[in-house]
Amino acid sequence: MRDWPYEAFPTGWYQIGYSAELKTGDVEPVKYFDQQLVLFRTEDGQASLLDAYCPHLGAHLGYGGKVQGDCIECPFHGWQWRGDGSLGTIPYDPEADRRVRIPAWHTREVAGLLLAWYDGFGREPFWEWPGITEFLDEENFYPIFPQGADHIGIRKIIPQSPVENTPDFEHFPYVHGAGRAGNPILWEEKEHYLRTRISFLFGANKAKTWLTPDGPMEGEIETEAWGLGLSNARFKVGEFVTSQLTATTPVDAEHSKLFDTITATREPGDAGDEPTGRSGKMITFQKGQIRHDFKIWENQRYVEHPPFAGREADAYASFRRWSKQFYFGPNGESKPAAGH
Numbered sequence: 001m002r003d004w005p006y007e008a009f010p011t012g013w014y015q016i017g018y019s020a021e022l023k024t025g026d027v028e029p030v031k032y033f034d035q036q037l038v039l040f041r042t043e044d045g046q047a048s049l050l051d052a053y054c055p056h057l058g059a060h061l062g063y064g065g066k067v068q069g070d071c072i073e074c075p076f077h078g079w080q081w082r083g084d085g086s087l088g089t090i091p092y093d094p095e096a097d098r099r100v101r102i103p104a105w106h107t108r109e110v111a112g113l114l115l116a117w118y119d120g121f122g123r124e125p126f127w128e129w130p131g132i133t134e135f136l137d138e139e140n141f142y143p144i145f146p147q148g149a150d151h152i153g154i155r156k157i158i159p160q161s162p163v164e165n166t167p168d169f170e171h172f173p174y175v176h177g178a179g180r181a182g183n184p185i186l187w188e189e190k191e192h193y194l195r196t197r198i199s200f201l202f203g204a205n206k207a208k209t210w211l212t213p214d215g216p217m218e219g220e221i222e223t224e225a226w227g228l229g230l231s232n233a234r235f236k237v238g239e240f241v242t243s244q245l246t247a248t249t250p251v252d253a254e255h256s257k258l259f260d261t262i263t264a265t266r267e268p269g270d271a272g273d274e275p276t277g278r279s280g281k282m283i284t285f286q287k288g289q290i291r292h293d294f295k296i297w298e299n300q301r302y303v304e305h306p307p308f309a310g311r312e313a314d315a316y317a318s319f320r321r322w323s324k325q326f327y328f329g330p331n332g333e334s335k336p337a338a339g340h
């Protein structure tokens with residue numbers, strides 16, 4: 001990344017898929033954090049992420065590997081590896097005692113998302129992702145899968161960029177065509193977690209819009225970020241709530257795989273799975289809006305010491321300070337450990 005000052009990928013939980021898309025027996029080759037990996041779900045229901053290469057003779061388990069019970073079987077000579085990376089069996093030498101294993105990644109399944117933990121300094125997960133309230137509340141919100149699960153794919157975007165929207169209340173008119181900027185009303189940080197509230201006039205300068213049929217409405221955008229991989233924006237217009245999670249998972253130093261997950265308040269009396277009416281419109285609208293941001297992020301150059309102006313100075317400087325914690329190890333080291 002041109003002008004990017006950090007060596008490690010930021011520490012934290014990252015989305016690597018949707019639970020509903022990884023069925024029992026599925027095996028997928030994936031690349032994240034500049035490493036070849038294999039993602040699979042064993043017959044006990046466990047989702048596992050391992051380094052891709054078989055320690056025996058180096059076959060890639062993601063190409064032809066098969067789930068057998070609680071193991072993945074290598075396509076080359078059939079050695080079986082458990083989801084935790086330990087050796088299950090060597091079919092043609094079952095008595096052999098080979099002390100080999102495959103590095104295993106921590107995974108979680110929360111609120112319909114499949115997550116993996118990354119820490120370039122080798123630390124175990126030291127926080128958990130609580131999920132998004134609305135994703136877990138199918139009584140009042142539409143299910144996120146499949147309509148709200150948007151696979152953006154691999155883009156030339158680093159995790160820092162999407163989360164930097166958090167302090168950026170001035171970009172709404174320019175990037176999103178909003179009638180005016182937002183107003184910051186809350187900034188709350190706790191270790192890896194950051195929450196802000198921005199008041200926002202929905203439908204500003206317009207007599208009516210589909211979202212604000214009775215004219216402009218004072219509402220709010222609440223943002224939450226857990227590390228730099230997962231950040232949610234919650235749009236509140238009266239009782240109508242839309243929650244949109246942007247997940248940015250590094251693939252290499254310049255590219256990430258992005259997932260955009262969104263739901264909105266159910267239309268009155270609608271118990272169906274497919275968002276309709278205002279909810280359906282808002283979800284489609286927001287999926288479009290975030291693509292306007294992509295255009296900026298994909299082509300942006302990182303400016304380490306920006307000449308801030310006006311009210312952005314405080315918020316952006318606070319953000320930059322907060323975000324630094326994810327790039328350094330426990331002793332302030334910036335170089336990732338070998339093997340990460």
Ligand code: FES
Nearest residue numbers: 054056057074077
């Ligand atoms: S390379 Fe995997 S079993 Fe031989």
Ligand SMILES: [Fe+2]
Nearest residue numbers: 165171175293
């Ligand atoms: Fe934006």
